[in-house]
Amino acid sequence: MRIGIIGTGNMADALGGQWARAGHDVVVGGRDPGRTNALAARIGGRAGRPRDAVAHGSDAVLLAVPYTAAVDVVSDLADALAERPLIDCTNPVAPGFVLGTQGGPSAAERIAAASGAHVVKAFNLCHESVWRRTPPVFDERPLAVPLCGDDAGALDTVRRLVRDLGADPVNGGGLDRAGLVEATAAVLIGLWVGEGVDAQAIAPPLAYAGGR
Template sequence: MPYGHASSRLDQSSRNPLRARAAGGQACGKSIAAPPSIDGRTGSTAPAPPVGHPRGAARSAPGPIRRSRTCRGPPDAEPNARARRREGALTMSSISIIGLGQMARVLADRALDGAHAVEVVGRDAAKAADVAAALGRGATAGTVGAAPAGDIVILAVPAGSAVPVVSRYGDALAGKVVVDISNPFNSEATGVVTPEGTSVAQEIAKAAPASAHVVKAFNTVFGGVLAQGRPVDVFLAGDDARAKARTSAFVESIGLRPWDTGDLAMARWLEGAGVLMMGLGRHGVGAYDFSLGVTTAG
């Protein structure tokens, strides 16, 4: 869908801890247009769902890569920011992104803005090379199935592909932080297709090596909003405290605000929040240019 520019908030009350923020306004720095659809298609006027929607299976040639300076809020705006940094060695220097859609490209662009080394990986080697070249700044193209170069591996693939991809990599993911950003929507994006009591992230954890640690993150941020370069909130969940701290440090390094929701079982509800966002986009907001966020009172 085309990007909209809303200026109002659904709820501006500090008493309500969960709010949906409109994502309009001026982004930092100069930029060129990013692809208008979260599922990687350019020129689409269809509503753009969060990553993982079944429509995301269709991919186009790489669109233009957005260039902007990342908007950064106060470094200690989030109460636990200092504590996370004290845990040491949390800011990662290398990120591998498996997938070549819009969300993959936007995350890669912001990671490069945050001074990380970035590797992009896709089934189409030529397309991966094109995406890396378009990103510039030393981005490289990896090989599907080979050990990812990054210490953090972001799975930017449709929900139905996530577990097979992790199974294919097998022990090559040993010791990695594996970040799942998918949403397992049904065909109408009115519910999830995962069985009760589990989530895509939990199924990924079962398929991954024991030394890999899965974190759910970024599934509650629309790619079009992320591409604007604005500081938005990112909810995450995982069983390993250090993996969550490393993911949170990465989130902060690209100008976003991490919020820890608990262990990996919470991924079920984060994936449900993706459905909530689709409902808001269709009804309450009437567009997909908003983000969910947290406001603390006091």
């Protein structure tokens, strides 16, 4: 697939590197030429500006910038992003592990409104180091990745990209449920970082979840 990546940070590095190694044609788009060239060389992709990445990403575009910049970034690229599958891995988590979108639409919904793209919320529940694991399997169980989106074609594309990481895509519902996934990230990050708690331990295994 032809994948464009907007951003040059850790998530761009981790996910872009895995997809390039899986044989996808990746272009990294960043505002700093030095950082962009270095990342593209490291992961085996090509470098350009954000608009170059969007133009290249006819199959999917990954938005891998801080949420505080995300809406402005996609607004500037809306003419090129319209109708494109756009993967949103941002987390609107503010200091104190609270949502920066409280009282309004989710980050994913704001990004969709600003870009006109077919947004799929994904990859936001794990630290970037998890996405560098090949594959992300824990105690013989592949990582499950919830996807929220409204466009069937975009969801199918992102499911393929999840499987290319060795993870399992799961249905998280429409884009109107993305805020629930973002809130889950705020809770998990607060437990992991703020309390040093194994957040996975807060939910029982499926066999016991329904009182069976």
